[in-house]
Amino acid sequence: MAATLTEDLTLVYDALFAAFGHQGWWPAETPFETMVGAILTQNVSWKNAAQAVRNLEDAGMLDPHLLAAADPADIARRIVPSRFYNQKAERIHEFAGVYVAEFGADPAAMAAVETRELRERLLALRGFGKETADTILLYACEKPVFVVDAYTRRIFSRYGLLPEGASYDRTQRLFAENLDPDVALFNDYHAQIVCLGKTVCKTSPLCDRCPIREVRGTLRCAVGRM
Structure with missing residues (x-):
């Protein structure tokens, strides 16, 4: 199961990166x-x-x-x-x-x-x-801690990787237990999720524009089923 989750999470990140490019977060000078x-x-x-x-x-x-x-x-x-x-x-x-x-x-x-x-x-x-x-x-501080927000819970529950209403800790464990503790990856992955949540996977989602819909394997969106 863990290997499947690792593959799914990696495929999602790769699809987001291909669609949106590196996000360059956090935008600050110091x-x-x-x-x-x-x-x-x-x-x-x-x-x-x-x-x-x-x-x-x-x-x-x-x-x-x-x-x-x-x-x-x-x-x-x-x-x-x-x-x-x-x-x-x-x-x-x-x-x-x-x-x-x-x-x-x-x-x-x-x-x-x-x-x-x-x-x-x-x-x-x-x-x-x-x-x-x-x-x-x-x-x-550049520590490998995955940041969770409302977009994370919304997107990954729609794709069945989290139960609806998953807690912060439950959501964080999904990434911490199935991805290598890589600061650069966690940094950009969170930024990619924010980008998807703000532009596509909204409360009323624009499923035809979603880059994750092309990801196969075990991933299926409960909102925009094809």
């Missing part, structure tokens, strides 16, 4: 920008989160020491496009303080911490869920 972006993109599109990041940068505030020392209200007014900006300002302020105090604002020092231990530390922060923590682990 690891810290990625960390802040992971907080800002909670419950909002990346376009809005990116605008909030640019606002911080334009204000000269995209610095861990400055954000740790800033009044959260000053952060909040810069990140209005990200929605829930007061809550996110508090989260950024708290995270920046931890990043400075515990890791010396050094991404290499943060990345040197064992993955499970670092994940638990991130999840202990107020407002940090599994997707936010794993985004930081994968994209900022």
Whole structure:
């Protein structure tokens, strides 16, 4: 069974890569920008989160020491496009303080911490869920942790690789247990899933445009059966 799942997941990735090309995620200049972006993109599109990041940068505030020392209200007014900006300002302020105090604002020092231990530390922060923590682990710390989102659950349940309503952990295990722990692969695979979910495999899917529909083997979409 595991070999079949490995083959299926590989075929899906290859089809997505052929259709969309390498996605080049996460779009950030520094690891810290990625960390802040992971907080800002909670419950909002990346376009809005990116605008909030640019606002911080334009204000000269995209610095861990400055954000740790800033009044959260000053952060909040810069990140209005990200929605829930007061809550996110508090989260950024708290995270920046931890990043400075515990890791010396050094991404290499943060990345040197064992993955499970670092994940638990991130999840202990107020407002940090599994997707936010794993985004930081994968994209900022370059740890082979597969990031799961709503697109992942939607697409792979439609193809019968996950039960409908699968949990975050169940979904993550599908990839972690059947693919090699490869940072570059996990990075681009997640980005490919986001691309497919946003453009094709929507709530009302455009099945005739889906690149995965050409994949054979055990894969069959429950929505767009041919």
